[in-house]
Amino acid sequence: MTAATTSVPPADDERDRPRPHDDPFDRDVLPTPPGATAALLRSLLAPMRSRVAVTTLLLLLQQAAVQAGPLLVAYAIDRAVPAFRHHDRGPLFAVAAGCLGCALASGGLQYAFVRAAARVNQDVLLDLRGRIFRHAQALSIDFHERYTSGRLISRSTTDVESLRELLSEGLQELVTVILSFLYISAMLLWLDLGLGAVAVASFVPLYALVRTYQRRAKRVYRLRSTAIAAVIVKFVETMNGIRPVRAFRREAANDADFRVLNRRHERTNGDALLEMARYVVGSRLVANTAVALIVLWGAYRVADGTLALGVLAAAVLYLRRLYDPIDRLGMFLNSYQSAAASLEKIAGLLAQTPSVPEPASPRRLPPARSRHPGREVVFDGVRFAYRTGGEVLPRFDLTLSTGQTVAVVGTTGAGKSTLVKLLARFYDPSEGRVLLDGVDLRDLDVAELRRGVVMVTQEAFLFSGTVADNIAIGRPDASREEIERAAKAIGAHDFISALPDGYDTDVRKRGGRISAGQRQLVAFARALLADPAVLILDEATSSLDIPGERAVQRAMTTVLKGRTAVVIAHRLSTVEIADRVLVMEHGRIVEDGTPAELVAGRGRFADLHQAWRDSLT
Ligand SMILES: Nc1ncnc2c1ncn2[C@@H]1O[C@H](COP(=O)(O)OP(=O)(O)OP(=O)(O)O)[C@@H](O)[C@H]1O
Ligand SMILES: [Mg+2]
Numbered sequence: 001m002t003a004a005t006t007s008v009p010p011a012d013d014e015r016d017r018p019r020p021h022d023d024p025f026d027r028d029v030l031p032t033p034p035g036a037t038a039a040l041l042r043s044l045l046a047p048m049r050s051r052v053a054v055t056t057l058l059l060l061l062q063q064a065a066v067q068a069g070p071l072l073v074a075y076a077i078d079r080a081v082p083a084f085r086h087h088d089r090g091p092l093f094a095v096a097a098g099c100l101g102c103a104l105a106s107g108g109l110q111y112a113f114v115r116a117a118a119r120v121n122q123d124v125l126l127d128l129r130g131r132i133f134r135h136a137q138a139l140s141i142d143f144h145e146r147y148t149s150g151r152l153i154s155r156s157t158t159d160v161e162s163l164r165e166l167l168s169e170g171l172q173e174l175v176t177v178i179l180s181f182l183y184i185s186a187m188l189l190w191l192d193l194g195l196g197a198v199a200v201a202s203f204v205p206l207y208a209l210v211r212t213y214q215r216r217a218k219r220v221y222r223l224r225s226t227a228i229a230a231v232i233v234k235f236v237e238t239m240n241g242i243r244p245v246r247a248f249r250r251e252a253a254n255d256a257d258f259r260v261l262n263r264r265h266e267r268t269n270g271d272a273l274l275e276m277a278r279y280v281v282g283s284r285l286v287a288n289t290a291v292a293l294i295v296l297w298g299a300y301r302v303a304d305g306t307l308a309l310g311v312l313a314a315a316v317l318y319l320r321r322l323y324d325p326i327d328r329l330g331m332f333l334n335s336y337q338s339a340a341a342s343l344e345k346i347a348g349l350l351a352q353t354p355s356v357p358e359p360a361s362p363r364r365l366p367p368a369r370s371r372h373p374g375r376e377v378v379f380d381g382v383r384f385a386y387r388t389g390g391e392v393l394p395r396f397d398l399t400l401s402t403g404q405t406v407a408v409v410g411t412t413g414a415g416k417s418t419l420v421k422l423l424a425r426f427y428d429p430s431e432g433r434v435l436l437d438g439v440d441l442r443d444l445d446v447a448e449l450r451r452g453v454v455m456v457t458q459e460a461f462l463f464s465g466t467v468a469d470n471i472a473i474g475r476p477d478a479s480r481e482e483i484e485r486a487a488k489a490i491g492a493h494d495f496i497s498a499l500p501d502g503y504d505t506d507v508r509k510r511g512g513r514i515s516a517g518q519r520q521l522v523a524f525a526r527a528l529l530a531d532p533a534v535l536i537l538d539e540a541t542s543s544l545d546i547p548g549e550r551a552v553q554r555a556m557t558t559v560l561k562g563r564t565a566v567v568i569a570h571r572l573s574t575v576e577i578a579d580r581v582l583v584m585e586h587g588r589i590v591e592d593g594t595p596a597e598l599v600a601g602r603g604r605f606a607d608l609h610q611a612w613r614d615s616l617t
Helices: 037-066 069-083 091-136 140-146 149-191 193-201 202-239 241-246 253-305 309-323 325-350 415-422 446-452 467-472 480-490 493-497 516-531 546-559 596-599 606-615
Strands: 378-383 392-400 405-410 431-436 453-455 534-538 563-568 580-585 586-591
Touching: 037 069, 037 091, 037 149, 037 325, 069 091, 069 149, 091 378, 091 586, 140 431, 140 467, 140 546, 149 193, 149 202, 149 309, 149 325, 193 202, 193 253, 193 392, 202 241, 202 325, 241 253, 253 534, 309 325, 325 493, 392 415, 392 586, 415 453, 415 480, 415 534, 415 563, 431 534, 453 596, 467 480, 467 516, 480 493, 480 516, 493 516, 516 546, 546 596, 563 596, 580 596, 586 596, 586 606, 596 606
Parallel strands: 405 563, 405 580, 453 534, 534 563
Antiparallel strands: 378 392, 378 431, 580 586
């Protein structure tokens, strides 16, 4: 983030304005490259491969201990009880000891497993949240213009949460069910081939049910998570824009919009439940039919004497265990589905590459040519179009010499802010290069660029923290003395001293609330402290009153000395401190000269200047 150390770029109204037929369902989808989801999962688990292996082993052992139960029952009925009748107590005691042992073992293993799994989960989620934050912060501004903050919040809350659910409950369930299916089928087949075959045959319709459900649930869950995201996006956007909402009495319209989104969420939720209900009914039907068949057939065979009673009892017990988790299978397939959808979205976000990438082999600026901090700026064959629109700046060349203060004026939408955003490297030019003392900004070391070019904009943003912290963002290692000196130079010292805790006033707390003009002064002090080679002021004095602006201007003449500066201002009084004026129109520089030259000429600036003079008299 280049100049964002001092200011954030102006909020882009474009992205927050609801468009006609704008469907948040469509907007939510960021194409996830094929394989990105699996790669993300692998990279999350890779560092803890051995811990995952241990966790899996614990679960395997625990399942073995649990599934030994019915086998002990069969042994008790067919062997131990008859032996007991003949006064042989040994087998019965052995069964009792076995039951106790299994119970203890499965309890202990379960405990160990839960602990181990919880650690793995915590680490995975911690890693993932960190990655989302770091990545989103590193992405370029044009990404943030398309992907709203509400959506980002929903990635790192709802989506991470659904992953947490899967990891902490779903995955264990899934593995348990798969394991018990395997164990139990093997046991049943081993106990009695015929009964085992019936049980295994019932897997065919069950599998078909699961597949159908999975397919349908996947669709429903994707819709549901999109619907949740839409609700969050609407919520965040409304609350972020609460002032315009109030000012334009948008409450009722917003309520109506929100109701629609909320209903949609509710409906998708209902659809998900319905799918679930269908699945549960179907699977129970299959399971109960299989149990009925086995009991019936088994009873005949016990009567025939071809099947031991204990074996039938064990088989029925196993079947219950086999079919019991099937309802839950649906439930965690749900959590699996929604986690998969979430992971896919997170992977999509993480797969985004910054359109303004950091240089592969960063270059440093050459040593300063004079004792002045300024640098030469060259726009070399630059052309620029925003991703979402047509050409804003047609091809042009422009050189700002070292130490020059250049004012840029022009009508609204002429491309003034766009020009300076290229200089601050918020965007890269579509064609051509922007050079700082001969170094392409694209090759320039990020830290060097951050120090080299600082931009102050209209909506001087304050971060939570004290006033001093906010000024020190320009240079984190600055002493209190330097901070105060910067504030004094800009004329901010008096109002800061009058705050409840002076420089230590928290700007987000009561009493720390400061006005728009005061915020701009803080932003100026911040930029001054940063001591950049190139300073950009984009309507940075627009919220100041005339005396305030005058004070800043006076300060500016010292601040800007020797620095290369670009000043965008609508008020012509601001332009007076400039050495050179550029007049822009429709993305082109139509006039270029000293203020005196332009005023003396017959161009637009002369007209503007005349109009301004007339307004003063
Ligand atoms: N983020 C963006 N995405 C797409 N188009 C944009 C974006 N920002 C600005 N534009 C378009 O680029 C053009 C120039 O905008 P720019 O902000 O540079 O004008 P400006 O001269 O600074 O105007 P103002 O005096 O109102 O600040 C406008 O037509 C605007 O619609
Ligand atoms: Mg602008």
